[in-house]
Amino acid sequence: MSSSRRQFIAFGLGALASASLPRAFAAAPTTLLRAADVHIDGYPTVEAVRWIGRYLRERTDGRLDTLAYHSGQLGRESVTVDLARFNALALTRVYLASMNDSVPSTRILSLPFLIDSTEHLRRVLDGQLGRALLADFQRRDLVGLAFYDSGSRNLYNTQRPIHEPADMQGLKLRVPVSEVFVRLVHALGANATPLPFGEIFSALQTRLIDGAENNIKSFQSSRHYEVAHYWSESRHTYTPDVLLMSQKAYEALAPADRELVREAAAASVPYMRGLWDQAEAAAAKAVFAAEVRANQVDRESMRRATDPVSREYLGDAGLAKLFEYVREAM
Known part of the structure; x- marks a missing residue:
């Protein structure tokens, strides 16, 4: 465990032991909203949280700010979610699929081949469905x-290259800790291995797994492309990330500050999207200039193979209703 993580956890445990902390914390000259992310320094989500800090500083004369712990310094996503739930951490950015089992409504955005494009996803998230899920x-x-x-x-x-489900037979693929993703990969014929994001590189090196699935930016920034040389463009989901705040830390803020935090987070979205578009293009250029062999997949054959998974989940009345919002945004 890194020294920064030990120090932070010690801070968090001390905070939990003090019943008077919320008042003292809110009354401090500068309130630091500590934030965790498993991605590296400079990753678009890390920079978006820093942007929120600048937004808050400017509007409160430095009274509110954020402090970003990147690169998994405070642990895997499941750990940082628990730290936030118990008010040992103010903010955490996590992949939405990691919340599929604890917040079932989020499964709608992990269903395979449901979202067609980045533009479609953004319309969905900016509308009624996005507000309901948050x-x-x-x-x-x-x-x-x-x-x-x-x-x-x-x-x-x-x-090897993957063109259709038959090419996935026998492969061991890492997936997020999500029932939806496990079933998706099984439907395609591979063996699903749920692992935290930070363990993928070593698992590829040691052949614990044969591969994984992710976006091009994470494939590049995590250096997975140095080990896994076959990239198959399946676009099977567009599951987003989510920025979460401790309910207790939120309630410890004055009402006006709560609204300001929400305002800052909403305003950070277009900033993050601009960074993301640039980072995605740069990552693709870097990866395909290396020894990575890229190919398109037969998406229709993969859609057919995973349709039973989607149909079963959409048998739930709540998810079926959310599905209508997705269709309306197409």
Whole structure:
């Protein structure tokens, strides 16, 4: 465990032990909203949280600010979610699929081949469905502040190109810790191995897994392309990231400051999207200039293979209603 993580956890445990902390914290000259992210320094989501800090500083004369812990310094996403739930951390950015099992309504955005493009996703997130999903995090003692782009998810591995489901037979693929993704990969004929994001590189090196699925930016920034040389453009989901806040940390703020935090988070979305579009293009250029062999997949054959997964989930009345919002945004 890194020294920064030990220091932070010690801080968080000390904070939890003090019943008077919310008042003292809110009354301090500068309130630092500490934020966690597993992605590296400079990643668009990390920079978006820093942008929120600048926004808050400018509008409160430095009374509110953010402090970003990047590169998984505070642990994997499941750890940072728990830290936020118990008020040892103010903010955490996580991949939405990691919340599929604890907040079932989020499964709608992980269903395969449901979202057609980045533009479609943004229309969905900016509308009624996005607002409804953010509100649902309250059931986990969290405040949903904003959705951030995470690009299209594609397949990559160390063994061979993937053109159709038959090419996935026997492959061991890492997936997020999400029932939807496990079933998706099984439907395509591969063996799903749920692992935290930070463990993928070593798992590829040691051949614990043959590959994974992710966006091109994460494929590049995590250096997975140095080990897995086959990239297959499947675009099977466009599941986004989500910025969450501790409900207790949120309630400890004055009402005007709560609104300001929400305002800052909403205003950070177009900023993050601009960074994302640039980063995605740069990542693709870097990866395909290296020893990566890229190919298109037969998306229709993959859609047919995964249709039973989607149909079963959409048998739930709540998800079926959310599905209509997705269709309306097409």
